[in-house]
Amino acid sequence: MRMKNLYKKPITTTLHYNIWSRYCSMSVVIIWSLLILGCIFLLHLYSNNTSLNMIHPLHSSSYFNQLQQVENEKFQIPPPNKKRLPQSKSITPLVDEFLDKDSTLRHVFFPHKTNAIDPMKTIGKEINDSYSYYYPGRVWLDTDGNPIQAHGGCILYDEISSTYYWYGEYKDGPTYLAHGNKGPARVDIIGVGCYSSKDLWTWKKEGIVLTAEKTNKAHDLHKSNVLERPKVIYNEKTRKYVMLMHIDDANYAKASIGVAVSDTPIGPFKYLGSQRPNGYQSRDMTVYKDEDSVAYLIYSSEENNVMHIGPLTDDYLNVTSVMRRIFVGQRREAPAMFKHKGIYYMITSGCTGWAPNEALVHASDSILGTWETIGNPCVGGNKMFRVSTFLAQSTFVVPLNKFPGLFIFMADRWNPGELRDSRYVWLPLIVDGNDDQTLEYGFGYTLWPRVSIYWHRKWKLPLGWNTLK
Numbered sequence: 001m002r003m004k005n006l007y008k009k010p011i012t013t014t015l016h017y018n019i020w021s022r023y024c025s026m027s028v029v030i031i032w033s034l035l036i037l038g039c040i041f042l043l044h045l046y047s048n049n050t051s052l053n054m055i056h057p058l059h060s061s062s063y064f065n066q067l068q069q070v071e072n073e074k075f076q077i078p079p080p081n082k083k084r085l086p087q088s089k090s091i092t093p094l095v096d097e098f099l100d101k102d103s104t105l106r107h108v109f110f111p112h113k114t115n116a117i118d119p120m121k122t123i124g125k126e127i128n129d130s131y132s133y134y135y136p137g138r139v140w141l142d143t144d145g146n147p148i149q150a151h152g153g154c155i156l157y158d159e160i161s162s163t164y165y166w167y168g169e170y171k172d173g174p175t176y177l178a179h180g181n182k183g184p185a186r187v188d189i190i191g192v193g194c195y196s197s198k199d200l201w202t203w204k205k206e207g208i209v210l211t212a213e214k215t216n217k218a219h220d221l222h223k224s225n226v227l228e229r230p231k232v233i234y235n236e237k238t239r240k241y242v243m244l245m246h247i248d249d250a251n252y253a254k255a256s257i258g259v260a261v262s263d264t265p266i267g268p269f270k271y272l273g274s275q276r277p278n279g280y281q282s283r284d285m286t287v288y289k290d291e292d293s294v295a296y297l298i299y300s301s302e303e304n305n306v307m308h309i310g311p312l313t314d315d316y317l318n319v320t321s322v323m324r325r326i327f328v329g330q331r332r333e334a335p336a337m338f339k340h341k342g343i344y345y346m347i348t349s350g351c352t353g354w355a356p357n358e359a360l361v362h363a364s365d366s367i368l369g370t371w372e373t374i375g376n377p378c379v380g381g382n383k384m385f386r387v388s389t390f391l392a393q394s395t396f397v398v399p400l401n402k403f404p405g406l407f408i409f410m411a412d413r414w415n416p417g418e419l420r421d422s423r424y425v426w427l428p429l430i431v432d433g434n435d436d437q438t439l440e441y442g443f444g445y446t447l448w449p450r451v452s453i454y455w456h457r458k459w460k461l462p463l464g465w466n467t468l469k
């Protein structure tokens, strides 16, 4: 027994010693690991914060500075084509040159596909290399390597899938002149193209989510008709994605609003029909969904002399009887609406068919008006660019909620000779310039904040635009 005990004791001691020493060394390892992990975490946090501080609007205003730099543009203007007569006194000769499919200047505005933006080529490269540069006017390829077909479009941010969807006219067909070569340039309706993206730069084709009708000539979507400027919004009450669009005949005489719905953002959308809102003509149009989820239809009416604005019904499928006439006599179209700090803004174009013209910005404290026309928002480029909206026409303004005051201005550089080759002109739109103005020198009135669209040959969104909390 004793022996046993004696024998046992040292064993117990050794055991204790072993357990203790193991416990100690394990603790040391754990503490060190925790310390190292902590350091790594702190370093990570520090580096993230440093980069965020550099660009976060609350900490620095420098993130706008680069986008606000005025970038000039010079063109080599070829000798005028004597055979060509100016189409309109209000359009500059350079715009005539732009509209001439035989012009030698054309390649400047419609650079060849070899110059295309191909986001897939940069995937996997270093962030600084690959980080999403927009090149306004260049062919822009989807993830399959095909030019994006989403003209006259809009962007929907889908909260459910945390994904951006780009909808627009799918115009990948031959361009011809309606009415035996006397009418406007057109492409038969193919449908509405839809692309998805997480970064607003790499776009995956989801397909044609509303397709043309091939046989029934009486159908609105018969290929011989016109489907333009589709806009999609989500209705939380009905859980439907609602598409509203300009529906017309080849003469632009039907002047109606078409409606389609889908259970998913990627369709297929079911076409429900068309109508003239409250009996009025409706051509170029847009839809704006306000913060209280009331959606508004805005459309060029009364032979494009007046714009109308009014709320849709709760399900977004119909107009209500409420309607205001705005920009009376101003002949505006291509409306694109956005809101910043409680003020509503709209960018519009004049009415010159596929030819570009001068954009104007309008503002109002209340969505139904009174609307005021502020002026031309285009900055940089050159004079010709500024009077022609950078040779493009407004279609939509994308809010970037993490950077208040910064938006993407989406426009179409139409190619009337080959509409499928129309280009996208996306540029930074910045609202600023009011906060620091004192009332003292303004006789008690404040001016509208400045709305500027800055020309850049190449630009990108500020780092962190979609990751900042």
Ligand code: DGJ
Pocket (backbone or CB within 6 Å): 152, 184, 228, 229, 284, 333, 334, 352, 353, 354, 393
């Ligand atoms: C200008 C409009 O903004 C476009 O959507 C299109 O309808 C063309 N006119 C047709 O000429």
